[in-house]
Amino acid sequence: MSRLTSYRDIKKMVLDRIQSGAWPPGALIPRETELATEFGCARATINRALRELAQAGILERRRKAGTRVSMTPVRKATLDIPLIRQEVEESGATHRHRLLICKMSVPPAHIAARMGLPLERTALHVQTLHMADSAPYCLEDRWINPRVAPEALSADFATLSANEWLVQNIPISAGEIAFLAENASAADAEILNAAPGAALFVVERLTRIAQEAVTHVRIAYRPGYRMTTGI
Amino acid sequence: MSRLTSYRDIKKMVLDRIQSGAWPPGALIPRETELATEFGCARATINRALRELAQAGILERRRKAGTRVSMTPVRKATLDIPLIRQEVEESGATHRHRLLICKMSVPPAHIAARMGLPLERTALHVQTLHMADSAPYCLEDRWINPRVAPEALSADFATLSANEWLVQNIPISAGEIAFLAENASAADAEILNAAPGAALFVVERLTRIAQEAVTHVRIAYRPGYRMTTGI
DNA sequence: CAAGATAATATGTGCAGACATAATAACCAT
């Protein structure tokens, strides 16, 4: 007989009470010690279950005030940002990429500003077209701060994609990510084999290491792309 | 003197070793018992720290095999899906909404299919324009399964938005969410005061309660909208 | 009655120990 009261079971049972309406949004639920008695387990087990539900945005907890069901339950979605290679290969297609640009040049002002680079300062510009089988999949347009990643200048992005190279050569860091929609420019359209003006799903990512921008990347997906996740 | 070895401190120190390059991507890190000895704390504390880092996608753990630094570190982004009212008000603007449509009708085939409704079966159609101050902010197009939420038929969506009503009246549930880009249709453009064909950022959400679809909502944001988060 | 001090309390976190489980490594028989 397996253990009856894992924290997973507690999570399920609590979720069930919420979904059944027994504990409606806003309701205060019993305290940890009471639940521990009721379910016949340690308080630590209850704590872990409730903590994870709180992390998921389903519960809200405050010391002394207790735990209540969130009024705005569907609040957090966790997106996986896969390597493009993986994403393509998981769809069953073959991933290839073509290096379109790889040279030092002066980034557009808005990108320089976002990266905190002085105007007119050159950076490494790498543009890569990713393909699923023989169809364009997405266009990766990347600027790399040469001060932070000087080794990148001599890397061979034709064999290993810039993204994969960075992941393997630059330590983990913080940053911001944005999702937006843009009309395809003439150049985008040509490269992605799309109609000019087509709505493209765009992901922009700025990566920093200790305050300093390492790389700014804009990935524009082919028309029709959907980024999905469960909630 | 405060406690020196909280699980937060462990997380920081581990992260630091990763970011400093001491533990590069792919590296196997010491086992929990060793780290516990080194940091002078209980294994449970190490476990919690490493577990949370693994949840964040920074570490990968497998029984017996040990813990290693992820090869693909920036993998998960947690998006907050705020209530539109909150989102607008946090930007400093005043939120208003206008009920454009609220009646039973037959949903388009692709939506009926996604909701698992029989063809030609009517559902409650609610279309709401959300505004920040006096500018259009986003267009919410929602279909509600009357079998699951019959009370919705008599709700007054003019005062409380459909989203807020549902959150407060339907128990928490599972579902899927998708992010995509679409060219504005003539109708979209007119309502959102955008150019026809403008690229719109669209969020589609399907909410289920025990397998059965409750509601399908498509939210099309005004041109220029960016959904952002840290990573 | 109001403002500030004090007590009460629910969650937050740490520890030591135990057993469970998955996956590798070692071993053995063929």
Add this chain to the structure above:
DNA sequence: ATGGTTATTATGTCTGCACATATTATCTTG
């Protein structure tokens, strides 16, 4: 060598306990 069995081991999780911390509730005092 090879395939299957067994031992080993790192993480996964639970328990029971203790103390920390943030709030709320209460009590005191002017």
